[in-house]
Amino acid sequence: MDLPTFLIQLLNAVQYGLLLFLVASGLTLIFGIMGVINLAHGAFYMVGAYLAFALTGATGNLLVAILLGIPLAFALGALLEWLLFRHLYRRDHLDQVLLTYGLILIAEEIRSLAFGDDVHGVDVPALFAASIPLTDMLSYPVYRLVISAACIVLAIGLFVLIRHTRLGMVIRAGSHDRDMVQALGIDIGRTYRFVFALGVALAAFAGMLAAPVSSVFPGMGNQVLIVSFVIVVIGGIGSISGALIASLVIGFADTFGKVLVPDFAGLAVYFVMAAVLLWRPEGIFRRG
Amino acid sequence: MNRVHARVRLGATLLAMAAIVAFPLTDSAFYVELLAKVLILAIFAMSLNVLVGFTGLVSFGHAAYFGIGAYAAVLLAPKYDPANLWLVLPGSVIAAGIAAFVIGLFVLRTRGVYFIMVTLAFAQMVYYIFHDGAFSGGSDGSYLNFKPSAAVGAFVPFDLTVPRHLCWFVAAMTILTYVALARLVRSPFGRILAGIRSNEQRMRALGFATFRYKLAAFTVAGAIGGLAGFLYAVLFGFVTPELFAWHQSGNVLLTVILGGVGSLAGSVAGAFAFVAMEEVFSGWTRHWQLVMGGVIVVVVLFLPGGLAGVPARIRRGFGAERG
Numbered sequence: 001m002d003l004p005t006f007l008i009q010l011l012n013a014v015q016y017g018l019l020l021f022l023v024a025s026g027l028t029l030i031f032g033i034m035g036v037i038n039l040a041h042g043a044f045y046m047v048g049a050y051l052a053f054a055l056t057g058a059t060g061n062l063l064v065a066i067l068l069g070i071p072l073a074f075a076l077g078a079l080l081e082w083l084l085f086r087h088l089y090r091r092d093h094l095d096q097v098l099l100t101y102g103l104i105l106i107a108e109e110i111r112s113l114a115f116g117d118d119v120h121g122v123d124v125p126a127l128f129a130a131s132i133p134l135t136d137m138l139s140y141p142v143y144r145l146v147i148s149a150a151c152i153v154l155a156i157g158l159f160v161l162i163r164h165t166r167l168g169m170v171i172r173a174g175s176h177d178r179d180m181v182q183a184l185g186i187d188i189g190r191t192y193r194f195v196f197a198l199g200v201a202l203a204a205f206a207g208m209l210a211a212p213v214s215s216v217f218p219g220m221g222n223q224v225l226i227v228s229f230v231i232v233v234i235g236g237i238g239s240i241s242g243a244l245i246a247s248l249v250i251g252f253a254d255t256f257g258k259v260l261v262p263d264f265a266g267l268a269v270y271f272v273m274a275a276v277l278l279w280r281p282e283g284i285f286r287r288g
Numbered sequence: 289m290n291r292v293h294a295r296v297r298l299g300a301t302l303l304a305m306a307a308i309v310a311f312p313l314t315d316s317a318f319y320v321e322l323l324a325k326v327l328i329l330a331i332f333a334m335s336l337n338v339l340v341g342f343t344g345l346v347s348f349g350h351a352a353y354f355g356i357g358a359y360a361a362v363l364l365a366p367k368y369d370p371a372n373l374w375l376v377l378p379g380s381v382i383a384a385g386i387a388a389f390v391i392g393l394f395v396l397r398t399r400g401v402y403f404i405m406v407t408l409a410f411a412q413m414v415y416y417i418f419h420d421g422a423f424s425g426g427s428d429g430s431y432l433n434f435k436p437s438a439a440v441g442a443f444v445p446f447d448l449t450v451p452r453h454l455c456w457f458v459a460a461m462t463i464l465t466y467v468a469l470a471r472l473v474r475s476p477f478g479r480i481l482a483g484i485r486s487n488e489q490r491m492r493a494l495g496f497a498t499f500r501y502k503l504a505a506f507t508v509a510g511a512i513g514g515l516a517g518f519l520y521a522v523l524f525g526f527v528t529p530e531l532f533a534w535h536q537s538g539n540v541l542l543t544v545i546l547g548g549v550g551s552l553a554g555s556v557a558g559a560f561a562f563v564a565m566e567e568v569f570s571g572w573t574r575h576w577q578l579v580m581g582g583v584i585v586v587v588v589l590f591l592p593g594g595l596a597g598v599p600a601r602i603r604r605g606f607g608a609e610r611g
Contacts, residue, residue, distance in 0.1 A: 037401045087589055093401055094346050095588050098545060101538045102584030109578035222534065226412045229405035237401065266416035273409055274394055281397035 001259070004134045009255055015144050017251020018151035022206035023224055024231040024243045025158060026199025032238025033175040033195050036088050039100035042225025043107035044200045048073060048207025050111060053120050053216045062125045066208045070201055077200025081193045089192070108218065117218050122211040147209045154202070155244060162240060171195060175238065227254075230273045236283025245285070301553070308459050312452040321523065322563065324455045327462045328519045330559035333543040334465055334552050335512035340541070341550030342473055343505045344485030345396075348404050349411030350513055351536035352391065353384040356414065357514025358531050359424060360384065361521035362432045373436035373448070377518060384514020385507050387414070392506035396499060399488075408534060415532035429528030432521050448522060458519050462556070465512055469552055472508070481505055542584065 001009075027041045051072060055065030084103070088096050124143045131139040162168040174181045174188050182188045207221075214220065231250050235242030250269055257268025276284065308327070312320045332354055339345040360380035365371035391414075395406045418424040435448040438457075446453040472478050483491045484498050491498050521527050530536075539562065547558025565583065569576035 031401065037404060084585065084589070091588075091592070093404060094340070094545065094549070095592060097346065097348060097404060098542065099585055099588040101542070102581040102588070105577040105581030105584070109575045109581065113575060113578075226409055226534070230409050233398070233402055233405050233409070264416070264420050266420060267413060270409060270413035270416070273406070274413075277394045277397055277406065282402070 004138045007134065008138060008140055009259055011140060011144065011148070013252045013255035014248065015148045015151075015251075016255060017248040018148050018155070019206050019210055020224070020227060020231060020250060021155060021244050021247035022151055022209075023203045024228040024235070024247055025155075025240055026202040027228050028232045028235065028238055028240065028243045029195055030199045031232070033171055034085075034089055034192055036085060037093055037096050037100070038085075038199075039097060039225065040103040040107065041199070041203055041228065042221030042223070043104050044073065044077070044203035044221070045207040045210075045224045046107065046111065046221030047076065048204030049122075049211045049214075049216045049220060050115055050207075051204065052208035052211040053115070053122050056122050056211075062122060062208075062212065063127070066205070069208050070205055073204030074197045074201040076204075077197030078193050080200070081196040085196055086189065086192065104222070107221075111218065115216075119215050119217040121215045124212045143212060147213070150209060151206075154205070158202075158240060167191070167194075227269060230269055232283075233273060234276045234283055236285040239283070239285040242283060242285030246283075304556075305463065308462075309456065312455040317451055320451045320455045322567075324451075324458045324519075324523050326559050326563045327455075327458045328516050328523065329540070329543060329563060330556040331462055331465050331519070332513055332516035332540050333547065333555035333559050334469055335509045335516065336540050336544050337550065337552060337555050338469060338472075338481075338505055338509040338512070340544055342478060342485065343481045343502060345502065345506070346404050346541075347395075347407040347506075347509075348534070348537050348541065349391075349395075349407035349409070350509070350540055351532050351534065352411040352414040353388050353510035353513035354517035354520070354536060354540075355418065355527070355529075355531035356387045357381065357384040357517025358521040358527045359418060359430075359517075360514070361436075361518045362430045362527050363424070365432060365434070365436065367433065370434035370437040373438045374440065376436050377515075380518035381511045381514050384517065385511030388510020388513075389503065389507045392503045392510070396502050396506060408537065411532060411534060411537055415529055418532060419529040424529075427529055429526055429530075431526045435522055435525070454523060458523070461515065461519060465515070466552055466556070469512075473552075477501070477504070546587075 023041065023045055026044075027038060030036055030038050030041070048069065051069040052062060052065050055068050056062045059065055059068070080103075084099065088099060124141070128141075128143040128146050130142045132142060132145075133139045160168075162171060170181065170186055170188075170191050174186075174191055178188055181191075206224075227250060231243055231246040234249065235244075235246035249272060253268040253272045254265075258265040261268065308323065311323055314320070332350070335353075336347065336350045339347050339350075357380045360383040361376055364376045364379045364383075391407075391410050395403060395410060398406050419427055424430065435454070438444060438446050438448060446457060448454045448457060473482075480491065480496055480501050483494075483496070484501060488498050517531065520531070543558040543562045544555055545558070546561050547554030547556070565580060566576070569579040572579065
């Protein structure tokens with residue numbers, strides 16, 4: 001592998017890892033704070049991608065579509081929390097798995113009814129349609145750098161929110177002792193709704209960003225969900241920094257796995273997981 | 289009261305068995321195949337129940353062992369001759385059992401919600417091995433050209449190419465699985481698994497090496513899941529990587545829960561309920577999974593305990609009225 005190729009793969013790995021982080025961070029937050037395992041989280045990624053497809057079609061620009069889509073996804077998250085998820089907080093994992101599995105079936109069929117089962121493309125916004133030339137033959141699309149930048153900004157925002165704001169303090173306290181926080185006069189139900197809706201919006205945003213790169217297709221959420229599970233297992237449940245590092249590790253494993261062992265490209269991610277399970281079964285960054 | 293109850297149960301079980309055995313005589317190829325399909329799902333669900341119901345391990349990757357059993361049925365068979373049933377059947381079961389043992393070494397290091405996610409991830413890993421591999425026919429899958437032959441020397445007890453015989457064979461395997469697992473639950477081993485389910489910490493404090501028992505349960509469950517997969521491959525004659533898809537793991541978990549966690553007879557009833565729903569809903573609309581998803585959501589929200597919990601709820605309801 002020569003240097004420009006290596007550089008391109010490196011940038012791809014970082015971009016893919018950061019995108020996964022947006023999905024995995026919501027998953028790990030929702031589990032860490034509310035104790036709910038959400039199989040439908042990948043469906044929210046898919047919802048985001050199809051929102052981007054539909055709204056880009058309507059408005060003509062992906063950026064406008066994203067600006068419209070994020071509040072929609074947030075509202076969808078809040079609605080689902082109110083309708084379904086808040087009933088799951090005190091149920092066992094089996095009920096949570098089952099209900100969210102049912103939600104995936106519903107989401108996929110609604111997708112099929114509304115958009116059919118074809119693969120759809122979404123145009124890169126004209127503003128970022130350029131490519132940066134690296135050599136005579138190779139260049140790197142600006143849009144992929146924009147994805148990485150947007151993810152980094154969001155990741156920083158998430159850390160600031162959790163570590164340095166009053167709301168973040170309530171969220172952290174709520175993950176330790178829900179009843180105590182409530183006894184202190186804080187409406188923990190509202191905090192949960194916010195966290196859930198935030199997780200949905202993050203996953204949907206990831207889907208919107210990815211839409212022009214990966215295109216929009218049936219079952220796209222499931223693929224991302226399982227990889228996000230791997231990330232959460234490696235990073236340790238509830239740990240945002242763990243999710244960030246694990247996302248990058250998986251991004252690298254997947255990207256370079258495809259380059260170096262193309263015959264078994266899908267497996268690299270799972271080998272990393274197996275190795276981590278042998279080494280530290282509770283995840284690398286698990287806090288007591 | 290209890291003796292009457294037991295007698296009613298025995299009667300119902302015998303009646304159900306008689307119905308299953310008599311049914312293939314109707315000679316309607318479609319329904320005979322459907323019955324075999326239900327019974328295969330019943331075996332699969334019972335095997336998962338060993339984990340979910342008896343041991344308290346929620347596996348979301350049980351399709352892996354079903355798929356391995358099915359692929360083994362194809363890969364162990366010679367290409368241009370029927371295989372010997374008495375070799376490929378145990379071969380497939382052992383292959384699935386070995387896979388479960390190896391994967392169990394990894395996944396059983398985790399617990400609770402980690403376990404759910406890791407079992408799903410390992411099933412996906414197995415999916416990719418069979419999907420990307422050349423040995424397995426890749427994404428197209430492979431055909432089982434000949435159904436295995438049951439001949440022992442010159443003696444041929446039954447012929448699996450006859451749908452009726454195949455259905456009876458599947459029924460016999462279902463009953464065998466049921467009896468074996470019912471004995472297993474009541475055995476000392478089964479009691480230890482129940483102890484792990486209710487309090488693993490305490491079992492360890494009592495001196496049981498719980499990891500080994502869980503691994504044994506995981507291996508047994510995988511092996512029986514492989515039996516179900518083997519029968520599936522023989523019934524339908526082809527295998528694809530979709531057998532490993534997580535929908536299969538989800539559907540079998542749903543079957544277990546429909547019938548009631550921890551009840552073997554419930555798993556059989558759950559298999560009938562699941563296939564019945566599948567047939568009815570897909571008769572209504574191509575988008576039948578939408579209805580199925582809706583049913584799942586409603587069942588979880590309003591009927592915790594599944595269909596098996598319904599009689600108890602009704603009884604409780606009457607009791608409350610009297611009180």
